[in-house]
Amino acid sequence: xxxxxxxxxIGAATVAGVLVKMPVSGRSPSPERAHIAFQRxxxxxxxxxxxxxxxxxxxxxxxxSAIRGDVAKxxxxxxxxxxxxxxxxxxxxxxxxxxxxxxxxxxxVGMRVIFRADHIxxxxxxxxxxxxxxxxxxxxxRNLPPEAGFGRTVAALxxxxxxxxxxxxxxxxxxxPFSPENKTALVSWLIA
Amino acid sequence: MVLPPxxxxxxxxxxxxxxxxxxxxxxxxxxxxxxxxxxxxxSINWGEPEERVASAAVAPAKVEEVQQxxxxxxxxxxxxxxxxxxRNLTYGGSAPTMRGSVVVDLKRxxxxxxVDEKRAFALVEPGVSYFDLYKHIRDRDLKLMLxxxxxxxxxxxxxxxxxxxxxxMAAFRDHFSSHCGMEVVTxxxxxxxxxxxxxxxxxxxxxxRYGAGPTVDGLFAQSNFGxxxxxGFWLMPxxxxxxxxxVTVPRHQDLDPLVYEVSYLEDLGLTGMPQYGSPVGQGAFGxxxxxxxxxxxxxxxxxxxxxxxxTAQKRPAWSVQLYFYGPExxxxxxxxxxxRRIGKAIAxxxxxxxxxxxxxxxxxxxxxxxxxxxxxxxxxxxxxxVARNPQTANDPADGHADLFVTLPRKxxxxxxxxxxxxxxxxxxxxxAQQNPFPTPFTYYxxxxxxxxxxxxxxxxxxxxxxxxxxxxxxxxxAEHGWVGYRTSPAFQDLLISKYSFNNHSLLRFQEKLKDxxxxxxxxxxxRYGIWPANMRKNRA
Numbered sequence: 129x130x131x132x133x134x135x136x137x138i139g140a141a142t143v144a145g146v147l148v149k150m151p152v153s154g155r156s157p158s159p160e161r162a163h164i165a166f167q168r169x170x171x172x173x174x175x176x177x178x179x180x181x182x183x184x185x186x187x188x189x190x191x192x193s194a195i196r197g198d199v200a201k202x203x204x205x206x207x208x209x210x211x212x213x214x215x216x217x218x219x220x221x222x223x224x225x226x227x228x229x230x231x232x233x234x235x236x237v238g239m240r241v242i243f244r245a246d247h248i249x250x251x252x253x254x255x256x257x258x259x260x261x262x263x264x265x266x267x268x269x270r271n272l273p274p275e276a277g278f279g280r281t282v283a284a285l286x287x288x289x290x291x292x293x294x295x296x297x298x299x300x301x302x303x304x305p306f307s308p309e310n311k312t313a314l315v316s317w318l319i320a
Numbered sequence: 321m322v323l324p325p326x327x328x329x330x331x332x333x334x335x336x337x338x339x340x341x342x343x344x345x346x347x348x349x350x351x352x353x354x355x356x357x358x359x360x361x362x363s364i365n366w367g368e369p370e371e372r373v374a375s376a377a378v379a380p381a382k383v384e385e386v387q388q389x390x391x392x393x394x395x396x397x398x399x400x401x402x403x404x405x406x407r408n409l410t411y412g413g414s415a416p417t418m419r420g421s422v423v424v425d426l427k428r429x430x431x432x433x434x435v436d437e438k439r440a441f442a443l444v445e446p447g448v449s450y451f452d453l454y455k456h457i458r459d460r461d462l463k464l465m466l467x468x469x470x471x472x473x474x475x476x477x478x479x480x481x482x483x484x485x486x487x488x489m490a491a492f493r494d495h496f497s498s499h500c501g502m503e504v505v506t507x508x509x510x511x512x513x514x515x516x517x518x519x520x521x522x523x524x525x526x527x528x529r530y531g532a533g534p535t536v537d538g539l540f541a542q543s544n545f546g547x548x549x550x551x552g553f554w555l556m557p558x559x560x561x562x563x564x565x566x567v568t569v570p571r572h573q574d575l576d577p578l579v580y581e582v583s584y585l586e587d588l589g590l591t592g593m594p595q596y597g598s599p600v601g602q603g604a605f606g607x608x609x610x611x612x613x614x615x616x617x618x619x620x621x622x623x624x625x626x627x628x629x630x631t632a633q634k635r636p637a638w639s640v641q642l643y644f645y646g647p648e649x650x651x652x653x654x655x656x657x658x659x660r661r662i663g664k665a666i667a668x669x670x671x672x673x674x675x676x677x678x679x680x681x682x683x684x685x686x687x688x689x690x691x692x693x694x695x696x697x698x699x700x701x702x703x704x705x706v707a708r709n710p711q712t713a714n715d716p717a718d719g720h721a722d723l724f725v726t727l728p729r730k731x732x733x734x735x736x737x738x739x740x741x742x743x744x745x746x747x748x749x750x751x752a753q754q755n756p757f758p759t760p761f762t763y764y765x766x767x768x769x770x771x772x773x774x775x776x777x778x779x780x781x782x783x784x785x786x787x788x789x790x791x792x793x794x795x796x797x798a799e800h801g802w803v804g805y806r807t808s809p810a811f812q813d814l815l816i817s818k819y820s821f822n823n824h825s826l827l828r829f830q831e832k833l834k835d836x837x838x839x840x841x842x843x844x845x846x847r848y849g850i851w852p853a854n855m856r857k858n859r860a
Binding site for chain 2: 197198199200201204205223225228229232233235236238240295297300301302303304305306307308309310
């Protein structure tokens with residue numbers, strides 16, 4: 129579990145322009161509940177980073193849903209129904225096609241991507257992070273270290289996020305569904 | 321904020337106020353954040369002044385609200401652009417054809433009004449997606465099969481009105497052709513029903529398409545003559561079984577008789593959509609890439625060189641997968657008949673039995689079922705399959721614009737089109753992907769489609785190059801009479817200019833209709849080249 133203290137530490141390090149080694153797991157004896165109520169945390173169970181992301185948010189009391197690429201069943205049979213009744217934010221760490229589809233589909237319930245961080249992992253496991261969205265999230269996400277473990281850290285960031293923070297229109301429809309060849313393109317995102 | 325052309329901010333705000341009165345304030349969207357939801361994710365003008373962005377959106381829940389919106393639009397001359405689900409990516413998505421239009425988002429009109437199992441039809445509203453209709457049918461165990469496009473997140477209504485197509489039998493996969501009956505709000509706010517829907521107390525609206533007198537349904541497809549609010553569709557009775565089989569033929573020239581034999585079966589209604597392939601041609605991206613590059617290095621090869629290449633590769637020149645729907649006895653017998661006929665017509669043809677399934681697919685097996693659209697199951701898996709585009713491997717595009725042209729259903733036309741595209745790419749200094757083994761798209765059973773896709777980006781400079789390529793290829797194809805059947809809004813004027821017989825008399829006729837039906841030009845201005853009189857300036 130990444131705790132509030134470690135997230136704040138990342139933020140402070142980012143402000144100072146210093147990259148810190150991320151805590152990965154088991155550093156906190158007491159899970160903290162997420163600050164906002166999420167409808168769901170969506171993760172692609174094929175990827176370790178996504179599983180770590182889900183475990184972190186699950187520990188913070190957020191219901192999670194696993195996908196394997198295709199979001200159709202999750203959306204049409206489940207998420208859409210609940211979001212029509214209550215538009216609580218949805219968090220995710222998936223591949224690009226899944227986010228692309230969910231972003232298009234979310235228009236049906238008047239929701240949109242308010243934050244996204246692209247995590248491009250090369251064949252050696254080195255990860256490059258870019259992020260657009262509310263300043264507090266984007267600043268930290270852009271400076272995530274290149275090693276494995278960012279999924280848990282992003283989850284912890286989401287858990288501490290203040291939903292009233294000003295948004296950035298540039299987070300919407302940032303890319304298409306396509307990914308670079310020979311790299312793994314994951315995206316962490318918030319739809320609200 | 322983007323305003324509609326020739327509309328003052330005061331008038332626009334007054335119109336928005338009337339829209340709010342009509343549908344409720346929660347269903348009129350005018351903030352930048354909300355309007356951005358309607359941007360076309362595959363736009364080839366992303367971020368440029370020419371990007372076709374909406375000024376606002378309004379989401380009515382019933383026909384009367386659509387009528388009110390249309391009347392308000394006439395009062396203030398505000399252009400409207402209706403969408404059903406707005407998911408026809410590469411063809412505009414949810415964005416309007418003309419910048420500044422108000423999107424009429426019909427997502428709240430999402431009722432499945434009737435599904436009749438015995439008469440095999442459905443009557444739906446615009447916001448009903450294929451997933452919705454599929455779930456309705458499955459939940460009730462109705463013995464009906466949908467024909468779905470891929471991806472299946474669009475609506476039967478929107479897809480058919482854009483001349484979309486699916487994968488099963490010809491009678492059903494031409495989605496406009498399988499419609500029966502429409503209800504339309506016309507640009508003056510009136511409501512009409514077509515065919516038997518115009519007859520009070522008729523119970524055959526979804527049984528007989530024509531009624532009496534001129535049939536006007538086609539005016540509402542790829543056009544701007546009204547907002548369709550209900551539409552009926554004929555559905556395929558659920559077949560008892562599905563069977564597939566693969567045919568290969570050895571020589572390049574064998575495609576000609578293969579097309580004839582496959583077409584014979586399909587025109588008799590014995591097979592679903594054939595899937596042509598080329599085991600030799602597929603090598604262009606695999607182990608055979610070097611050999612293919614060698615074949616093409618000096619330009620388009622001779623027929624003799626092509627046959628020698630096929631022989632050397634030791635792989636069949638062509639394949640076709642056939643799909644049969646019906647009772648088990650008939651699908652097995654039809655496959656046997658196909659083997660007999662093709663085996664007799666083409667020396668060296670081989671046959672491989674494929675998948676046999678009893679239908680419907682059990683619900684618990686659906687998630688892992690392959691090739692869902694051929695079984696009438698909507699899916700979004702295609703986005704995962706195309707997630708890595710070999711054309712833009714290290715710098716992935718954000719979308720694509722499709723340029724597919726209509727060819728006669730014969731091998732010679734397919735080969736000629738590949739040669740012309742190859743030479744056009746060469747002339748443009750681009751790597752030509754075409755080779756003598758093109759495989760056709762067969763969505764519409766009586767013709768072939770071929771063509772190319774052009775990447776679209778978030779980068780204006782790259783998009784400028786893509787637009788130039790698209791236009792040059794479209795122009796080159798048109799010189800040979802090969803023209804597209806639908807296209808991105810950025811190219812609709814150009815496409816329609818190719819339908820130029822008798823000094824564009826078809827378009828001039830459509831414009832006369834436009835002037836009479838929509839004198840204020842409020843309905844989807846510019847859609848497929850049909851502009852209102854006051855905006856009609858650049859037509860050839």
